[in-house]
Amino acid sequence: MKKFIVCLLAAALAVTSVSCSADKSEEEMTFEVDSDEFTYENITTGVGSLDVDENGTLYAVETYIIEKEPYDEVYDELHAYDLNGVHIKKLETGGAALNTVSYHDSTLYSIGCSNGEQTLSIYSYDLRTDEFSVFAKTSVSSSSTVVTNSVIADGKLWFTVEDFGRELEGCPYDNAVFTYQGTVLYSCDLQSGKTERSDIEYPVTVSTAADGSLCVYAVDENGTYFMTGEEKYYMDLGYVYAFAVISDKNDFIFTSSLKYDTLNIGTFGSDDYAEFRPNTRCSAKTLRYRGGCTFYTNSYGNGLDKAGAVQRIKNSSFVAGNRTINLISPGFIMASPFGCGYSMNSKELTDTEFALTVLSQSPDYDICLLNSKLGVSDSIRDKGTFYPLNEVEGVSEYLDKCFPYVKEAALTSDGEIWMLPIAVDIDVIMYNEALCEKYGLDFNNDMTLEELILNAKTANESDKSSGYAIHGYLLNTNLLLQYMRNNISFDTEEFRDLARYVKEEANYSEGEDYFKLYTDSMNQLYEGNSDGFLFSMLNDSLTQLEYGFSDKVRACPMPSVTSDGRSVATCVMLCVNPASDNLSSVLDYITALTEYLSANNSSMLFSEHDENVGQYVKDLYGIYSDASICFNISEDIYRQDYEAYLSGSTDLDGFITEADRKLSAYLNE
Amino acid sequence: MKKLKRLSFNTKCKLCLLPSLAGTLLFFVIPYFRVLYYSVIDNQFRRNFVFLDNYIETVQNEYFLLALLNSLILIAVCVPVLIILALLISLFLSFGIRKLKALRASFVLPMVIPTAGIVLIWRTVFTDTSTPLPIYLLFIWKNIGICIVLLTAALTAADRSVYEAAKLDGAGSWTLHRKITLPMIAPTILFSVLLSIVNSFRIFKESYLFYGTNYPPDHSYTLQYFMNNNFLRLDYQSLATSAVLTSAVVFLIVLCGIFIQRRYNR
Numbered sequence: 001m002k003k004f005i006v007c008l009l010a011a012a013l014a015v016t017s018v019s020c021s022a023d024k025s026e027e028e029m030t031f032e033v034d035s036d037e038f039t040y041e042n043i044t045t046g047v048g049s050l051d052v053d054e055n056g057t058l059y060a061v062e063t064y065i066i067e068k069e070p071y072d073e074v075y076d077e078l079h080a081y082d083l084n085g086v087h088i089k090k091l092e093t094g095g096a097a098l099n100t101v102s103y104h105d106s107t108l109y110s111i112g113c114s115n116g117e118q119t120l121s122i123y124s125y126d127l128r129t130d131e132f133s134v135f136a137k138t139s140v141s142s143s144s145t146v147v148t149n150s151v152i153a154d155g156k157l158w159f160t161v162e163d164f165g166r167e168l169e170g171c172p173y174d175n176a177v178f179t180y181q182g183t184v185l186y187s188c189d190l191q192s193g194k195t196e197r198s199d200i201e202y203p204v205t206v207s208t209a210a211d212g213s214l215c216v217y218a219v220d221e222n223g224t225y226f227m228t229g230e231e232k233y234y235m236d237l238g239y240v241y242a243f244a245v246i247s248d249k250n251d252f253i254f255t256s257s258l259k260y261d262t263l264n265i266g267t268f269g270s271d272d273y274a275e276f277r278p279n280t281r282c283s284a285k286t287l288r289y290r291g292g293c294t295f296y297t298n299s300y301g302n303g304l305d306k307a308g309a310v311q312r313i314k315n316s317s318f319v320a321g322n323r324t325i326n327l328i329s330p331g332f333i334m335a336s337p338f339g340c341g342y343s344m345n346s347k348e349l350t351d352t353e354f355a356l357t358v359l360s361q362s363p364d365y366d367i368c369l370l371n372s373k374l375g376v377s378d379s380i381r382d383k384g385t386f387y388p389l390n391e392v393e394g395v396s397e398y399l400d401k402c403f404p405y406v407k408e409a410a411l412t413s414d415g416e417i418w419m420l421p422i423a424v425d426i427d428v429i430m431y432n433e434a435l436c437e438k439y440g441l442d443f444n445n446d447m448t449l450e451e452l453i454l455n456a457k458t459a460n461e462s463d464k465s466s467g468y469a470i471h472g473y474l475l476n477t478n479l480l481l482q483y484m485r486n487n488i489s490f491d492t493e494e495f496r497d498l499a500r501y502v503k504e505e506a507n508y509s510e511g512e513d514y515f516k517l518y519t520d521s522m523n524q525l526y527e528g529n530s531d532g533f534l535f536s537m538l539n540d541s542l543t544q545l546e547y548g549f550s551d552k553v554r555a556c557p558m559p560s561v562t563s564d565g566r567s568v569a570t571c572v573m574l575c576v577n578p579a580s581d582n583l584s585s586v587l588d589y590i591t592a593l594t595e596y597l598s599a600n601n602s603s604m605l606f607s608e609h610d611e612n613v614g615q616y617v618k619d620l621y622g623i624y625s626d627a628s629i630c631f632n633i634s635e636d637i638y639r640q641d642y643e644a645y646l647s648g649s650t651d652l653d654g655f656i657t658e659a660d661r662k663l664s665a666y667l668n669e
Numbered sequence: 670m671k672k673l674k675r676l677s678f679n680t681k682c683k684l685c686l687l688p689s690l691a692g693t694l695l696f697f698v699i700p701y702f703r704v705l706y707y708s709v710i711d712n713q714f715r716r717n718f719v720f721l722d723n724y725i726e727t728v729q730n731e732y733f734l735l736a737l738l739n740s741l742i743l744i745a746v747c748v749p750v751l752i753i754l755a756l757l758i759s760l761f762l763s764f765g766i767r768k769l770k771a772l773r774a775s776f777v778l779p780m781v782i783p784t785a786g787i788v789l790i791w792r793t794v795f796t797d798t799s800t801p802l803p804i805y806l807l808f809i810w811k812n813i814g815i816c817i818v819l820l821t822a823a824l825t826a827a828d829r830s831v832y833e834a835a836k837l838d839g840a841g842s843w844t845l846h847r848k849i850t851l852p853m854i855a856p857t858i859l860f861s862v863l864l865s866i867v868n869s870f871r872i873f874k875e876s877y878l879f880y881g882t883n884y885p886p887d888h889s890y891t892l893q894y895f896m897n898n899n900f901l902r903l904d905y906q907s908l909a910t911s912a913v914l915t916s917a918v919v920f921l922i923v924l925c926g927i928f929i930q931r932r933y934n935r
Contacts, residue, residue: 355901361713379903384712578714637884662884669732669898669907 031056031291033083036317040085040310047297047310048076049100049150049285051108056083056291059091059108060310061098078108078125091125093132098123099147100285102157104190109135109157111150113142120147122157122188122195136193140186148183149205149242149284153214156187158198158206160284171202172221177257178239180204180219200227204240205284210248217243226252226268233268242284244294246315253294253315255282263287263294264339265319275339276318278600280311292316323582325589329369330354330376334540335423335572335603336369340592342585351376358385363581370419372409372571373481375634375666380575381418387576389417392587398594401606409571409629419573420590423603426557426567426627427478428544428620431535432525433554435466443535445622449479449498449559453505459534467521468534472508475537477635478558480642481568485630488667490638490656498561499645499652507646525550541604541624548617555619569627637662701916708909727910735887736895736911737918740870743805743891744922748865751809752858755816760846762817763824773821777814787811788878798880801888807875812868816861823857824850852933859930866922870915873897 033056040058049061058081066073076098080088091108098112099120108125120142124135140161150159163184171180185198185206203218215228217240225234228245238257245252250268258264258273263280266273282296289295298311320341327336327346336346346369349357354376357365370377380386389395395417399407406421429452431443439462441455452470459468479502483495490499524532530552537558538544547553557567574593580586601609604624613621638659645655676684708724711717727733762773779787787807795803827850835845851858873893876885883898884890892915899907 351901355903358903359713359900359905376901376903383903383905384714385903640882661887662882665732665884665890666898669730669895 029054029291031083031293033293033312033314036314038085038312040081040312042081042085042087043079043310047286049098050288050295050297050310051101051103052288052290052293052295053103053106054290056293057081057088058295058310058312059101059103061101061110076112078110091132092130093123093125096121096123100150100159102150102152104152104157109150109152109190111147111159118142120145120161122193136188136195138186138188138195140195145184147285151206151208151214152190153206153208153212155191156189156214158185158187158214160185160203160205171219173202173219173223178219178224185216205242207244207252209245215245215252228268231268235266235268236271237264237266237273242282242287244287244289246289246294253287253289255280255287262338263296265315265341272324272343272345274319274341274343276315276341277313278338278596286310289315320585320588320592323585325367325582325586326365327367327369328354328357328365330374333369333371333572335425335542337422337574337593338596340589340596342589342592358577361579363577363579365577366580366582366586367577368575370573370575372569372573372629372631373635375632375636377573378631381412381631385575385578386416386418387578387580387583387587389420389576389590390415392417393591394594394598395420395590398598401598401608403605403607403625403627405569405628406571406605409631410573419575420594421571421573421605422593422597423541423572424569424605424624424627424629425540425572425603426569426623427474427537427539428555428557428623429535429537430525430544430547430553430555430616432466432530432533432552434552435531435534439466439534441535443554443556445556447556447559449501449506449561452559455535466532466534467524469521469536470506470508471537471539472506474539475506475558476502476508476642476646478568479561480635480638481630481632482558482560482562482564484632485568485628486562486564488633488663490659490663494562496652496656499655503646503652525553541620542602544620545602545604545617548614550616551614553616555616555623557623564628565626567623567627569624569629571629633663633666637666704909704912707905708913711906713905723906723910724914727907727914730907732890733892733895733911733914736890736892737914739801739888740891740915741918743801743808743872744866744869747805747808747869748862751812751816751865752862754809755813755820755861756858758813758817759820759824760850762821773817776817779811780814784874785878788875791879798886801886803879804872804876804889807879808869808872811872811875812865816865819857819861819864820854823854827853855933856930859926863923863926867919870919 040060043060043062046063047060048063051059053059060079060081062077062079064075064077066075075095076093078091078093078098078101080091082088093110094114096110096112096114098110100111102109106127108127110123110125111120112123113120118141120138120140121134122136122138123132125132144164145161148160148162150157152158160183163182166182166184168180168182174180180202181204183203183205185200185203186195187198188195200216200218202220203216204224205217207215207217209215209228213229215226217224217226219225223234223236224240225232226243227233228250237254240254240256243252243254246265251265252268253263253265254273255261255263259275261279261281262275263277263282264273264275277294280296280298282298286297287294293312293314295310295312298309318341324343324345327344328349329346330349330351332348337344347365358368358380368380370380398420399410399417402410402421403424406424410417410419410421412418429443431441436443436455439458441458442451443455456468456470479498483498487495521533522536522538524530525547530550533553544555574590576583576586576590597603597605604620607625609621641650641655641658641662644650645652650658707713709718709720711719758776787810791803791807795806831849832845835849840848870892873891876889876891876894877883880886880889883894883901885894892911896908896911896915899911
């Protein structure tokens with residue numbers, strides 16, 4: 001009996017030590033890489049799919065195009081690269097069209113088809129013998145489907161295909177964020193080669209869990225969920241396009257419709273997540289995690305212009321494992337700060353909730369997200385309910401880079417940095433220079449309101465083959481903000497003249513057709529049809545910059561209606577709560593954010609910029625350099641009466657009396 | 670347990686009051702002193718003492734004075750009307766048309782109908798906002814119920830034998846009510862007056878919904894608007910100062926009421 005017990009104990013010990021060493025080896029499997037981020041410069045074409053083995057060797061399906069008549073020739077190649085990006089070899093795949101690549105046990109598996117085949121095949125490439133062969137044939141049509149992902153889990157190759165023939169209406173869950181694309185999940189047994197369709201009704205994509213099992217992102221009548229084993233986690237993360245499980249603690253990286261082109265890290269079962277990598281553009285087939293690193297394709301920025309460039313980042317350098325940073329904002333603010341690897345929780349509060357939270361010195365929020373248009377922003381500054389950022393690393397240097405008027409707005413009269421500006425927006429008019437000239441429209445930096453209206457009338461009288469749009473509400477808001485920048489009363493001749501003219505000529509609710517006309521001209525421009533675009537207005541810098549690709553578009557400021565010729569800028573800013581109980585992390589985050597914003601000037605904040613840009617972007621910089629940020633009196637105070645005046649339900653004197661009464665109370669109470 | 674039994678009746682009563690007193694202390698007295706503290710500092714984060722500066726600034730503020738004046742006019746006009754109306758209805762209920770007794774409960778209805786519902790009707794009926802009349806009527810309508818309940822309860826509790834004796838002595842209806850009813854229910858009237866005054870400072874919600882703005886016409890701009898707007902603009906000091914000054918006004922009115930009652934009782 002004693003012997004039996006001793007044997008049992010020894011066996012238990014052996015099992016424990018083996019499992020411990022297995023855990024250890026899993027923990028230790030972190031690639032020894034020098035840099036935090038790395039670009040595979042030797043990949044010179046688009047990558048359709050990638051996977052990484054345990055040594056960090058990257059296998060990429062590269063697509064090449066040879067321009068030919070009448071049709072271009074497109075073909076795929078499979079290549080291997082080591083951790084330093086050095087090309088190891090081209091893997092001979094016999095000219096097969098490959099959709100995916102998945103690594104398992106010294107073998108690569110690919111879904112694809114050869115010329116003339118009507119169904120998808122599964123190919124294998126034995127890395128020990130360099131033998132490429134058809135591993136299995138499936139009954140899945142190659143012409144009516146698109147392979148969207150493949151992973152290896154539970155000894156099977158799992159792959160998702162978008163089936164064009166599938167009835168989409170049957171999906172029980174559909175909303176503004178999520179629309180089912182008809183994806184079907186298949187598996188192929190790596191022993192028998194038998195392929196079968198999974199019984200998961202509405203799958204979206206898949207990943208391999210840390211224990212080698214399958215993790216599925218799918219949808220049912222209760223919403224979108226992740227499923228590992230028998231466990232289902234319903235999570236509200238928008239439409240998740242791609243994800244990869246990264247640890248046995250249920251952490252995963254993903255990209256979703258929450259914020260396009262951003263890599264996030266989340267945990268199954270929690271709606272909290274951290275944005276940690278911007279400017280990414282990867283699909284389910286081109287996002288992989290291994291050895292502490294994320295491998296993904298990036299078709300944007302970071303100095304890379306070529307489509308499909310593969311990047312690798314060391315997660316530990318970008319993901320901050322601190323407490324969640326809580327943001328509050330008084331109402332909706334379009335711009336939100338990048339997470340910089342910190343888990344962010346944003347709450348949009350009502351005015352009353354916001355005032356109560358701030359005044360109660362609540363330690364539960366860390367940062368206020370504000371806009372200079374909101375009346376409460378300057379109250380935060382004037383009442384001292386902010387943590388001064390003067391000593392926070394990187395903030396002063398960051399402000400020095402900003403336009404002088406931005407820096408000025410960030411300082412109190414005592415020189416304290418009361419907020420961190422994260423975006424500046426100015427209303428601009430975009431116009432197609434050549435077309436405007438053709439139609440006799442004149443847009444310039446000194447354009448008056450009368451000239452703008454004349455342009456609208458001329459455009460309306462044209463053959464309308466090119467669309468234009470005057471955004472009446474935006475224009476009226478801009479005019480009011482311009483006027484209120486230097487006035488505290490509407491009872492002036494200057495305003496009376498402006499108001500009469502606006503009601504007569506620029507009345508978007510009751511006015512003439514030429515002013516009410518709205519077309520999809522911006523969409524025409526976005527889709528590359530610049531001939532369909534005459535002119536339009538845009539109010540946020542991020543969107544304005546998106547049109548930088550067009551060499552036919554120019555920009556000019558909104559017409560100035562006051563003696564102060566500068567444009568009116570609105571500023572989105574962050575203000576740190578001095579009573580936050582998470583202050584140390586918050587200040588670290590602020591430092592990280594200044595670094596990120598300095599490296600990604602995507603919101604026209606900085607006075608120095610790349611000179612190698614088109615005329616349109618140069619125009620924008622010209623406009624943004626000559627502006628001022630005003631902490632305006634909240635529009636809510638007078639807008640309703642202004643609308644009543646425009647619609648004719650009150651006369652000008654009635655509007656001025658009522659608006660001035662409210663302004664007087666607002667300014668003096 | 671035995672020790673508890675040995676305690677005097679007064680001590681037992683005080684012990685029973687303890688939870689209520691603790692609640693009052695926690696939720697009213699301590700916050701009040703906190704507000705007092707905030708009213709003498711420059712802001713709640715930096716906390717530099719400015720002593721009476723905030724008070725001087727507030728009492729010199731034209732909108733505080735306007736709000737105070739409007740609040741006092743509301744009290745001066747509406748509270749007497751409210752009490753007289755409530756008293757008349759209560760007398761009718763107690764001594765007049767006895768069949769009206771069945772309707773007694775209906776007078777409490779304004780207190781239980783949601784404010785938004787009432788205001789919707791009010792906005793349909795009163796389209797002219799050039800005077801504060803709609804708000805005055807709304808205040809009276811909203812508060813008359815509780816006054817009727819209080820006064821009717823006091824009248825019901827009055828000793829009927831006194832009335833019988835006075836009638837035997839030849840007293841008429843007017844004399845009966847002037848000489849007997851009024852003195853007997855005077856404490857309840859005073860309580861109703863004080864309650865109405867306190868409620869007059871709480872007419873903000875109805876007024877805000879009626880006008881739909883934080884900046885109503887000047888005639889209806891009361892202290893609650895002043896405090897609420899300063900709250901939304903994060904001006905805790907103005908808010909605290911005006912709250913303290915308002916409480917001082919209410920306290921003075923209550924003191925006056927108690928003084929009058931004591932004089933009357935003598």
